[in-house]
Amino acid sequence: MLTAHLHSFLGARVSLRRQLMTTAVGSLALALSSKLLMLLTSVLLARWMGAENYGVYVTAMALVLLLAVPTGLGLPVLIIRLLASYRVHEQWGLMRGLLTRGNQVVLWASLLTVALAEGMIWLLSTNLSPDKLASFSLALILVPLTALGAMRSAALRGLHHVILGQLPESVIMPGLFLGLVGGWCLVNGDGVLSPEVAISSRVIATGVAFLAGALLLMRRIPAPLRHAAPQYEPRRWMQSTLPLLLVACINIVMMQTDVLMLAALHSSESAGIYQVAARAAELVAFSLVIVNMAIQPSIARLFASGEMIRLQRIATLGARAAVAVAFPLALVMIFWGESIMTSVFGATFGRGAIALAILSGAQVINAATGSVSDLLNMTGHERDTMIGMIVGIVANVVLNFLFISMWDIAGAALATSVSLVLWNVVLVIQVHRRIGLAATAIGPFSFRKRKHNIESCVQSKCRT
Structure with missing residues (x-):
């Protein structure tokens, strides 16, 4: 047996x-x-x-x-x-x-x-x-x-x-x-x-x-x-859709606020140049996107079955894989960004190099914090994701309004980077508080001591 x-x-x-x-x-x-x-x-x-x-x-x-x-x-x-x-x-x-x-x-x-x-x-x-x-x-x-x-x-x-x-x-x-x-x-x-x-x-x-x-x-x-x-199950579905809707809206607003505010406060040309820099910087964190796509269904399944040790292992390995790919790509964007922008997109786009460097650095931190939003959303803690992202979007709008008027494209990049790091830090804390997992590439510290409490919480949630 x-x-x-x-x-x-x-x-x-x-x-x-x-x-x-x-x-x-x-x-x-x-x-x-x-x-x-x-x-x-x-x-x-x-x-x-x-x-x-x-x-x-x-x-x-x-x-x-x-x-x-x-x-x-x-x-x-x-x-x-x-x-x-x-x-x-x-x-x-x-x-x-x-x-x-x-x-x-x-x-x-x-x-x-x-x-x-x-x-x-x-x-x-x-x-x-x-x-x-x-x-x-x-x-x-x-x-x-x-x-x-x-x-x-x-x-x-x-x-x-x-x-x-x-x-x-x-x-x-x-x-x-x-x-x-x-x-x-x-x-x-x-x-x-x-x-x-x-x-x-x-x-x-x-x-x-x-x-x-x-x-x-x-x-x-x-x-x-x-x-x-x-x-x-309309009542159950509706209870989850509202915070998930707000999370999705906040996420897309955060992604597009800088472009729209640049177009409104400066010009369509600034928005176009910044969009190119932002898309190039996203290459830095594309490994995190891959990790999220791969582990999303497994997070829900492992949490539903109470397999928290395996879930922690997946979260840690995913974050480490993401940052291992992101870091060298960020160095390329930071040190050779201007050459990339001008040679690939044209001389007009060269002034987006500073924005590319700032955004690339922020994407490394984004990758290092791991699949924080998916860990919360796939385990029924979407309200915590919503709170963290509200903090980020408020900071994003306020900082974009202040920085764009002072530094144009670079200001939009700085505002977006600060808000991105801020909401990731908030979500890392919430993942640890709610489900006892360490989401970052550093890995768990006191996870084993909290294992029985976590599994008891999961079993209680599954019964409800």
Whole structure:
């Protein structure tokens, strides 16, 4: 009997390790492909459009992200967490009910959001140039596609198809988008690429990626889920969606506040140059994105089954892997940032080098703090994530308002970096307080002493 239990335990450890390694390697390949496609697209768009037109394009994309995330109502994160938990307990009816009701709610919310946004654009039409007016209106088509695409991606990841969940947005969309804008420029010779053409190409590429993702999900739905009668837990779902919605909104606002405030307080050219620097700095922390994608479903499953030692091990190894990749990339961005910006994007973008250096340093700290938000969100402590990120976004808005007026692009980078570090520190503290885990690359100190208390807390939460 003891031997059988030992083999079962060792087999489970090997299976989890193999699954995480496979997912991590696949996510790495997708992330590298996506980043290369996005970087190449950014380079070509910056050259083909110029700083002014490119600034209009990135402002429109920032507007889409600001609108698409709230229409998701926090449901993508909830779907990943609950699908993993429901599958452990074979609650197929609840899984189907969550997917059905979630997509219905997001569809109607996105359509309402688009209608309200179009009304606001019409009211402000006298203050917008014709190219901005057309670009912003056209970009609104992306809102429902983006929101529903996030739901589909979350469903695949919650069903442990992490790689397939990322494929449409990571490879299909950027690859097709690059092909469309590249083809237009080849056909039109030396013509300048307008924001309207770029956004139209983005809409087509996103639509194709959405259809491909829907087909992947239909083929990967388990048979028991396909034939189960839908069941609903609206009260439980609503209790979690509000803080998750606020977390998602705060996160996207933090990502786009600097771009929008630069466009408002300075110019579209400053916003375009800063956007290039920010996207380049994101390469520093792309390893953390890979880690988060790989371990999200496992966090929910291990927490639901009370396997806290294994969860701590995954959290520590993930943070260490992320910072090991981030640190050398940050050194490249800091010491050779100006050469990269000018040689790749053009001489106009050289003044974004200081912003690139500041943001790269902050991304190293971001990677070193580990998967803090996922550890809280996947274990039912999304309210703590919300509190930490509220601290960050308030600091971000205030500091951007102060620093942009003084230092332009560098000021926006400094404000964003300070707020990013601040909210990560707050979340690290909350992870330790709530679930007793050490999220950072340093690893645990007193975890073993608190093991029994943690497991008792988990068992109590699972019973409720």
